[in-house]
Structure formats: structure tokens, C-alpha cells
Amino acid sequence: MSAGVLRRSDSQPGRVLSLLYFTNSIGAALGCLVAGFYLIAAVGLPGTVLTAACFNVLVAVTTYVTVRTSQPSRGYAQRHVTLGASDSVQHSIAGRITCKRLWRLLLFVSFATAVASFIYEVAWIRLLSLVMGSTTHAFELMLSAFILGLALGALWVRQHMDRFRDPLRALGVVQWCMGAAALATLPVYPKVRRGPRALARG
Numbered sequence: 001m002s003a004g005v006l007r008r009s010d011s012q013p014g015r016v017l018s019l020l021y022f023t024n025s026i027g028a029a030l031g032c033l034v035a036g037f038y039l040i041a042a043v044g045l046p047g048t049v050l051t052a053a054c055f056n057v058l059v060a061v062t063t064y065v066t067v068r069t070s071q072p073s074r075g076y077a078q079r080h081v082t083l084g085a086s087d088s089v090q091h092s093i094a095g096r097i098t099c100k101r102l103w104r105l106l107l108f109v110s111f112a113t114a115v116a117s118f119i120y121e122v123a124w125i126r127l128l129s130l131v132m133g134s135t136t137h138a139f140e141l142m143l144s145a146f147i148l149g150l151a152l153g154a155l156w157v158r159q160h161m162d163r164f165r166d167p168l169r170a171l172g173v174v175q176w177c178m179g180a181a182a183l184a185t186l187p188v189y190p191k192v193r194r195g196p197r198a199l200a201r202g
Helices: 002-007 013-069 074-079 087-093 099-132 136-158 167-184 186-194 196-201
Strands: none
Touching: 002 013, 013 136, 099 136, 099 167, 167 186
């Protein structure tokens, strides 16, 4: 779907992708709350699953109609939305690495980032369950907050992604910041284990 939107958009690809990720993530964050606090009580678990399935079918039909009724933009035909056609990326890898090796490296980085994000999600949910409890609603609140952070990050980077002179360096800085932020939570862990009062006292 992302590739299809890029083919039909003349705007900056980084901005478009960031907006798509924000839209998808904010929907997931709200979906956690709606499903847990309203749908399950209103229509039960089977009805909740059926509602989600109907939304998926609606998205599929909308995507199909959009593809059949629109044509790729002229800008896409010129830029091809490929890594090799990006001047900023070409400049950043000049004399350092070939495009083929870069593709493999970025695929590995994407995979490793996804694994790390999943580990963060599980670890922080387990950690916060010591404070908020292990109820279903507590899990929904924690999961929604985690996904909301991803959505807000995508919204912020939407204004900056296409302005990076060296996208690879920006990617590296983001990874360092993510790791540093995760390490910064470790001193809080003993206080969380002692309960909300210890956390409030700092």
C-alpha cells in the first residue's frame, strides 16, 4: 500500500511514508482502547474480531478501487522512488558502499529495529504491569501508549525526513538515541519494583 501511494503522489516520499505510518499507528493505538473498553463489552470477542475483519475488507476494497481508478504520477515516472535515484542517499554512500550492499544492510537494520522494538514493548509492558497491575485493561492502556509513541514519532519526523542531507547518518543517530533512551529507563526499574509510591518520591 505504501508503494502504491508513493506511485500516485508527487509530494516528498519521506513525508508521505511518515504520514502513512502515523495514520496506521494512531489507528492501532485508538483501536486498542476501543476494542478493550467498548467493543468487547458491547458485542463480545467474536463481534470484536468480526468488526476488525470488516475494517480490513473495507481497506482492501478501497485500495483496489483506488488502484483501478488512478494512474501513477508524472513525478514517480521521473524519480522511480528507488534508492539508486536518491541524490541525498547517493551522496551519503559515495565511495563507501555499493547500492546492493546498502540494500542488504538497510534490510538487516529494519529487521533488527523491529526485533528491538518488540523486545522493548514486551519488557516495558511487563515492567509497567508491576505498577498498573496485570489486568486486561492495564495491558490495553500500556500497549496503546507504546503505539501512540510510535505514531507521534512518525508525525514529528514527517516534517524533517526529506530535509536530511545524509539519511544514513540520520538513521544512525536515531538508533543511538533509541538505545540511550532505553538505557535511561534502567535506573527507574528498582523504584518501579518497590511500587508507585517509591516512583513518585523519585
